[in-house]
Amino acid sequence: MASEQRIQELEAELNKTSYNKRTQHHVGLIKAQIAKLKEKVETAGSGKGKGKGFGVKKTGDATVILVGYPSTGKSTLLNQLTSAKSKVAAYAFTTLDAIPGVIEYRNAKIQLVDVPGLVAGAAAGTGKGKEVLSTIRIADLLLIMIDVPNPEKQLDAIKKEIYDSNMRLNEKKPDVRIKKLPKGGLQVASSVKLTKTNIETIKAMLKELKVNNAEVLIREDITQDQLIDAVEGNRLYIPGIIILNKIDLISEEEVNNLAKKLDCIPISADSKTNLDFLKEKIFEKLNFASIYMKRVGKAPDLNEPLIMNGGCTIRDVCERVHREFVLKFRFARVWGKSAKFPGQRFMLDHVLEDRDIIEIHLN
Ligand SMILES: Nc1nc2c(ncn2[C@@H]2O[C@H](COP(=O)(O)OP(=O)(O)O)[C@@H](O)[C@H]2O)c(=O)[nH]1
Ligand SMILES: [Mg+2]
Numbered sequence: 001m002a003s004e005q006r007i008q009e010l011e012a013e014l015n016k017t018s019y020n021k022r023t024q025h026h027v028g029l030i031k032a033q034i035a036k037l038k039e040k041v042e043t044a045g046s047g048k049g050k051g052k053g054f055g056v057k058k059t060g061d062a063t064v065i066l067v068g069y070p071s072t073g074k075s076t077l078l079n080q081l082t083s084a085k086s087k088v089a090a091y092a093f094t095t096l097d098a099i100p101g102v103i104e105y106r107n108a109k110i111q112l113v114d115v116p117g118l119v120a121g122a123a124a125g126t127g128k129g130k131e132v133l134s135t136i137r138i139a140d141l142l143l144i145m146i147d148v149p150n151p152e153k154q155l156d157a158i159k160k161e162i163y164d165s166n167m168r169l170n171e172k173k174p175d176v177r178i179k180k181l182p183k184g185g186l187q188v189a190s191s192v193k194l195t196k197t198n199i200e201t202i203k204a205m206l207k208e209l210k211v212n213n214a215e216v217l218i219r220e221d222i223t224q225d226q227l228i229d230a231v232e233g234n235r236l237y238i239p240g241i242i243i244l245n246k247i248d249l250i251s252e253e254e255v256n257n258l259a260k261k262l263d264c265i266p267i268s269a270d271s272k273t274n275l276d277f278l279k280e281k282i283f284e285k286l287n288f289a290s291i292y293m294k295r296v297g298k299a300p301d302l303n304e305p306l307i308m309n310g311g312c313t314i315r316d317v318c319e320r321v322h323r324e325f326v327l328k329f330r331f332a333r334v335w336g337k338s339a340k341f342p343g344q345r346f347m348l349d350h351v352l353e354d355r356d357i358i359e360i361h362l363n
Contacts, residue, residue: 003037003044010034028201028224032208035228053134054098060109061307062286065136067162068145069154070117073245075099077145077269078114081279086114096128098135105279106290108307113139120157123164133165141286142169142240146264148250155242155262168229169240175219176230183213190218197224206231241285243278245269289354291317300335300357308352315348317358328362 010030017023017030056063066074075086082101096116103110115132122129136142142162146154162169186203205224206216209231222230229235242264247255248271255266265281267274289312290305306320314332318325326348333343336356343359352358 003041007034007037007041010037024197024224025201025204028197028205028227029208031224031228032205035232036209039232053131053137054115056098056100056113056135056138058111058138059100060102060111061288062108062140063111063113063138064103064141064143064282064286065113065115065139066143066145067115067118067132067136068158069119069147072117072145072147072154073269074114074117074145077143077243077245077267078112080269080272080275082112084112084114103279103282105283106288106307107303107305108283108286108288108290110282110286112143118158118161120161122161129161133161133167136162137165137167137236137238139238141282142238143282144169144240144242145245146242146262147244147246148254151244151258151262151264155264166232166234167236167238169238171237173235173237174222174226174230176222176227177215177217177219178211178230179215180211181213181215186212186214186216188216188218192219192221194218195221197222197227202227239285241265241278241281243267247273287311289352289356291352292355292357293317293321294335294357294359296359296361305355310354312352313348314346314350314352314358314360317352318348318360321360325360325362330361330363332361333359 010033014027014030017027019027066078068074071090075088078084078086078099078101079088081103084099084101086099099114101112103112115135116128118129118132119127123133144155144158159169186206188199188202190199201224205227206214209228211231242262244258244262244264244266246268247266248268258264259266265274265278267278287310289308289310291308291312292300292302292305294300306317308316308320315326318329329348331345331347334346334350334352334356335342337353338351338356
């Protein structure tokens, strides 16, 4: 309990301190102290109330989970996009379990899961918060659903809950190498100019985080939070799309302003507005590519593309189709975005693009 109280005090101090070159060092130390205390609380608390999740089994090409405040329209969207039936109601906390459905789009089978609503304080155990936050860790993509009239407040709160559960939304793992050593003190070097923190502060933060002997190589302009993430090492980096629902209730102008400001996709689940666009964005964000196969002298099969990962090569396609294809490969012809002209010849390492058509020639 003493630790939790101390965290609150430190967070209060952080909130009233503005961040600038003069306060940077002080802020960095507080952040490191908080991180260390949180780690202590988490280890002490493991076992009790840590949130086991709803035991969702992943199926299909990817798993996408809907998160948001209660009554934002998550169940309505699941029902519109899949054949699942999740109960919809005008009161909060209608959905008490995880309900899966399947979106079939461009030949991909995308599992969509509806979970109970999240509210502020979920990470600390409010509502079914811990179960929900534990369940969403299996997602390949999160759909964060917000609605009017308070989308911004909801978004900030949901992002905070996700952050506090050690998930990092739409962030890349920071490029920091930490080699812990038995002795020798701290050697910290950076290959880029650091504009958001400095080496002295980083050293002080590392000590606060109980890293006293190590070689640290920083290869991007990190924030102090990213330094902590790199040291703690247990962060989950997860992509997300923000959806603004119920746009039927506001003017077109308001919709456009919010879409820009919050970088979200506006929809109305109830009136089925913009749902095809949303499906395409989900497909893109999952980094899927449809590759169509064609036999020599025949038209391509445009109904049953292979669902590959973006950046896949001809080799990847050959391996997927038949193990012998790589051995017997002579060349391939490609039509589509990755070819300079229709039917261009390529070898195995050529990188394909979404909707390319490929004709494989074997020995
Ligand atoms: N006006 C409007 N209401 C919606 C829309 N989508 C859902 N709702 C309503 O919002 C309420 C909560 O929906 P529900 O899907 O149960 O929300 P959940 O708690 O997030 O699963 C219900 O009364 C729905 O009919 C929408 O696009 N527009
Ligand atoms: Mg629901």
